[in-house]
Amino acid sequence: MDGRNTGSGTVYSRKARQRETTTTQPSDRTAIGIDLGEHNLYTACPVSVTNPTDAYTVRGTALCTCLDELRAQTARLLGSEYDRDTIAAYVQQRRDELVTDIDAAARDICEYALTCKDPILVTEDTHFEPDLWLWLTAPTAHCGSSWLLAAAHLRLRTIAAEYTLEVRTVPEAYSSQECHACGVLGNRHPNETFWCSNVDCRIDHIDADFNAAKVLAQRYYAGKRCARRSPRS
Numbered sequence: 138m139d140g141r142n143t144g145s146g147t148v149y150s151r152k153a154r155q156r157e158t159t160t161t162q163p164s165d166r167t168a169i170g171i172d173l174g175e176h177n178l179y180t181a182c183p184v185s186v187t188n189p190t191d192a193y194t195v196r197g198t199a200l201c202t203c204l205d206e207l208r209a210q211t212a213r214l215l216g217s218e219y220d221r222d223t224i225a226a227y228v229q230q231r232r233d234e235l236v237t238d239i240d241a242a243a244r245d246i247c248e249y250a251l252t253c254k255d256p257i258l259v260t261e262d263t264h265f266e267p268d269l270w271l272w273l274t275a276p277t278a279h280c281g282s283s284w285l286l287a288a289a290h291l292r293l294r295t296i297a298a299e300y301t302l303e304v305r306t307v308p309e310a311y312s313s314q315e316c317h318a319c320g321v322l323g324n325r326h327p328n329e330t331f332w333c334s335n336v337d338c339r340i341d342h343i344d345a346d347f348n349a350a351k352v353l354a355q356r357y358y359a360g361k362r363c364a365r366r367s368p369r370s
């Protein structure tokens with residue numbers, strides 16, 4: 138992975154920690170929203186965190202670069218004399234390397250989560266099956282939505298199970314457009330910032346990954362949904 142930020146600069150041990158598991162009330166637990174993305178593969182935000190720089194992030198830009206290169210390489214191989222089985226075996230090998238990197242990122246997130254009291258990871262309720270070959274060979278596939286984010290979601294659940302960390306999903310709808318402070322829908326800009334449309338809200342522009350992770354953490358608790366809802370919901 139190409140970079141990590143603890144905000145506080147704390148280095149977290151990889152050693153699994155003993156945790157208290159006696160409390161069962163949601164209100165007693167520390168919900169940690171996990172936003173998935175390409176710039177930041179994982180952004181982890183405990184519900185109590187108010188400063189965006191205190192969210193824990195693991196970047197995904199190096200993985201995106203590897204995927205773009207593999208996609209171009211696969212196109213070249215498919216146009217060469219190599220047979221399809223040989224190319225598929227090569228892609229599988231590269232896939233395993235990519236998953237190893239994703240797993241390392243997921244472990245970082247789990248190690249961080251274990252520094253919180255009675256943690257529970259909270260993610261979107263999306264369930265896409267990651268299919269690398271399909272993404273590599275589809276003419277218009279987009280990096281994150283078609284493989285990387287689906288793989289990152291799946292691997293986080295697998296790695297969290299190794300740590301006996303509970304993962305809960307909450308509704309995905311508008312989680313990246315809702316303002317964590319006032320619940321009104323705003324806009325997520327391409328430059329990784331979120332803008333709240335509520336003139337009475339203290340939030341103007343803020344880190345979009347932090348905002349989305351915080352919204353997910355809040356949705357773990359009862360009664361936390363955005364103030365402006367879709368006509369379908």
Ligand SMILES: [Zn+2]
Pocket residue numbers: 316317318319320321333334335338339340
């Ligand atoms: Zn707001």
